[in-house]
Amino acid sequence: MRFRVATLGTVGVMLAATVLVPASPAAAAPTFRVPFPCNQTWSGQTRTNHSPQYAIDFNRANDQGDPVKASAPGTVDVVANLGDTSYGRYVRINHGNGYTTYYAHLSGFNTSVGASVGYGKTIGYVGTSGGSTGPHLHYEQRHNGSAVKARFNGNLALYFGTKNYTRTVGC
Incomplete structure (x- = not known):
């Protein structure tokens, strides 16, 4: 009988610990901002047949060579040139906790692998x-390697369609 009581008591303690100890919270995503200079307005397009589906293509008139922030x-953990295929010239930034961003189809780079970047640092050119x-700029936010719906200043980007985005935070 003692053995059975001890076993039930152990199970009870383990159950109580499971119920009373909260699970650790998921790592919070960074507060992403629109990847362009302050007060510029860009048209961001999302579509179901995009690869990956949650990527955003940013455009504006005469945008060739405009800075990408x-x-x-x-x-910065990747600065690469895939030539005439896929992303072409692209940069990937590791933001920690499994979050990365991709900036593709660039005309040139303004960063290198290992560089520490802050909000608004120019990393390349459209x-x-x-x-x-x-x-245009092909932009992605990823978590643990999978593309996720992009957020800017905590707000979900428009899926699916076209919306104008202006960077006004942190200006």
């Missing part, structure tokens, strides 16, 4: 490299 602080059909 880091949308959140982090460390272009039409890779599998692009015209100048």
Whole structure:
């Protein structure tokens, strides 16, 4: 009988610990900002047949060569040129806790692997490299390697369609 009581008591303590100890919270995402200079307005397009689906293509008139800014602080972990395929010239920033951002089809770079970047640091320039059909910025937010719906200043981007975005926070 003692053995059975001890076992039930152990199970009770474990159950109480499970119920009373809250699960650790998920790591919070960075507060991403629009990846362009302050007070500029860009048209962001999302579509179901995009690859990956949650990427945003940003455009504005005469945008070839316009600066692309880091949308959140982090460390640059990829600066690559895939030539005439896929992303072409692109930069990836690691923001920690599994969050990364991709900036693709660039015409040139203004950063290097290992660079620590903050909000608004110019990392490259809008272009039409890779599998692009015209100048624009292909932008992605990822968590643990999977593309996620982008947020700017905590607000979900428009899915699916076209919306104008202006960077006004932190200006």
